Amino acid sequence: MGQETIFAPQLFKGKTALITGGGTGIGLAISQLLGQLGAHVILVSRTAETLEKAVTDLRSENIQADFIPANIRKEQEVEEVFEKVSERWGGCDFLINNAGGQFAAPALDISANGFRAVVDLNLQGTWQMSSAFARMLIENGRAGRIINIVLCLKSGMPGMVHAAAARAGVVNMTKTLAYEWGSHGINVNAIAPGTIETSGLQQYDSNQLEQSINRLPISRMGKPEEVAEAAAYLLSPAGSYITGTTLEIDGGEHLMGATNQV
Numbered sequence: 159m160g161q162e163t164i165f166a167p168q169l170f171k172g173k174t175a176l177i178t179g180g181g182t183g184i185g186l187a188i189s190q191l192l193g194q195l196g197a198h199v200i201l202v203s204r205t206a207e208t209l210e211k212a213v214t215d216l217r218s219e220n221i222q223a224d225f226i227p228a229n230i231r232k233e234q235e236v237e238e239v240f241e242k243v244s245e246r247w248g249g250c251d252f253l254i255n256n257a258g259g260q261f262a263a264p265a266l267d268i269s270a271n272g273f274r275a276v277v278d279l280n281l282q283g284t285w286q287m288s289s290a291f292a293r294m295l296i297e298n299g300r301a302g303r304i305i306n307i308v309l310c311l312k313s314g315m316p317g318m319v320h321a322a323a324a325r326a327g328v329v330n331m332t333k334t335l336a337y338e339w340g341s342h343g344i345n346v347n348a349i350a351p352g353t354i355e356t357s358g359l360q361q362y363d364s365n366q367l368e369q370s371i372n373r374l375p376i377s378r379m380g381k382p383e384e385v386a387e388a389a390a391y392l393l394s395p396a397g398s399y400i401t402g403t404t405l406e407i408d409g410g411e412h413l414m415g416a417t418n419q420v
């Protein structure tokens with residue numbers, strides 16, 4: 159059972175990973191793979207029922223899995239996540255900032271509040287999680303790794319200006335924190351997926367999706383498992399000298415110019 163992987167079965171034995179949005183899509187594939195490779199995985203998102211089901215399924219495969227419901231946009235809830243992680247499990251080693259998203263709309267149709275909501279989730283939420291995680295590690299003199307899941311945005315993203323701006327912020331935050339926290343033994347990297355086949359894509363127009371896939375050098379959608387393999391690589395000993403980078407897992411989308419889809 160489990161996901162196909164190139165990695166050795168007990169690669170992450172003794173490690174604990176916290177995955178935001180870990181109950182669905184890309185986050186669930188990362189939770190599954192890290193768990194399958196021996197890590198204790200802790201899933202965080204807003205919906206307890208989704209998390210509970212994912213954790214039950216993971217446990218049925220003998221994966222050590224737990225969950226904490228929390229909204230990463232709420233600073234107090236983020237603080238409480240790390241209090242619980244410290245009290246219950248003595249801390250953790252890896253943080254995967256995967257929770258995120260946006261709505262598609264032409265820039266002129268996005269209100270100040272709409273823009274703020276997307277920045278709040280993708281940029282502020284990622285910052286709050288990263289900051290609390292790093293403070294916990296540094297207090298305990300423990301090394302760690304952060305992976306930020308962003309978006310492919312090399313050429314701008316017509317129809318998603320709020321997400322483009324927020325994720326560009328995360329890419330630069332990745333570099334800056336890699337610099338500041340390197341001396342504490344904390345590696346910080348990002349993964350920029352292209353179009354990955356998850357239920358999260360249901361909100362997009364299927365014709366637009368098909369057009370955007372057809373123009374890719376690798377003209378298919380990616381699989382969540384392909385993103386998970388990249389995450390495992392960055393968290394593994396093979397990634398020990400990698401920090402501040404953004405790895406594109408996108409079928410070559412970053413080579414293409416932006417197309418106006420709105």
Ligand SMILES: CCCCCCCCCCC/C=C/C(=O)SCCNC(=O)CCNC(=O)[C@H](O)C(C)(C)COP(=O)(O)OP(=O)(O)OC[C@H]1O[C@@H](n2cnc3c(N)ncnc32)[C@H](O)[C@@H]1OP(=O)(O)O
Pocket residue numbers: 258259260261262263267268269270271272273275276279309316317318352353358359362363366367370419420
């Ligand atoms: C451009 C088309 C491209 C086509 C295909 C190209 C390839 C696609 C590749 C896709 C790659 C990325 C994929 C993914 O990210 S999958 C992730 C999956 N999940 C999600 O994205 C869902 C996440 N969205 C949300 O959770 C919420 O929408 C969000 C957090 C972003 C906002 O939630 P919140 O509860 O805070 O929002 P409110 O409902 O309170 O609204 C806040 C304001 O935003 C305005 N709004 C909301 N929706 C829209 C809309 N569709 N259009 C315009 N404005 C919108 C809303 O009105 C509020 O503003 P006001 O108070 O001013 O009214």
Ligand SMILES: NC(=O)C1=CN([C@@H]2O[C@H](COP(=O)(O)OP(=O)(O)OC[C@H]3O[C@@H](n4cnc5c(N)ncnc54)[C@H](OP(=O)(O)O)[C@@H]3O)[C@@H](O)[C@H]2O)C=CC1
Pocket residue numbers: 178179180181182183184185202203204205206208228229230231256257258259260279283307308309310350351352353354355356357358359
């Ligand atoms: N699929 C794709 O093509 C691509 C996806 N991405 C990004 O990858 C990530 C995963 O996406 P994907 O798996 O496709 O989609 P999903 O919609 O399945 O994943 C989004 C996850 O984020 C969680 N989440 C949303 N808001 C919050 C919040 N405020 N606090 C805590 N958790 C939250 C959701 O759980 P809950 O609702 O329970 O809170 C959900 O588990 C997202 O950041 C997405 O933008 C990037 C590029 C392409």
